[in-house]
Amino acid sequence: MGDCRPLGFLLGLPFALVALILSLVGAVVWIIGTVLSCLCPCCICCSALANFAVDLVKLPVKILRWFIHQIPC
Template identity: 60%
Template sequence: MCCNDCECRPLGFLIGLPFALLATLLSLVGAIIWVIGIILSCICPCCFCVAALINLALALIRAPLHVIEWFTSKIPC
């Protein structure tokens, strides 16, 4: 979150909740991509594109947290 005095913003949380649920579905897709990427990197560790795929999957997994943080930061105290 941000470093200002107002850290409790329930309105931003409630507005961002549907988008966070959608981001959670994306994170499940990211988890599946991550597992497939790990398996591919074990089979052929020389593939650098698999590492990029794993980084993309990790970004998708972290998406719900980023969405909620972004929405709560946009709502004034």
């Protein structure tokens, strides 16, 4: 049947919702970090902060994939 793991998807949903909230925070931080790095290019910490925020935005997908792969079909 391939890669069917609906139980892993259902178990991962609450954690993905928390990660979704974190990703919204990450999007706001990314926008602020991008604006700050455009205003002052010498401020290297703002670009690192923006990269961290991008990782936060990708977090819900990573968590769902991890949960789906942990539970066998």
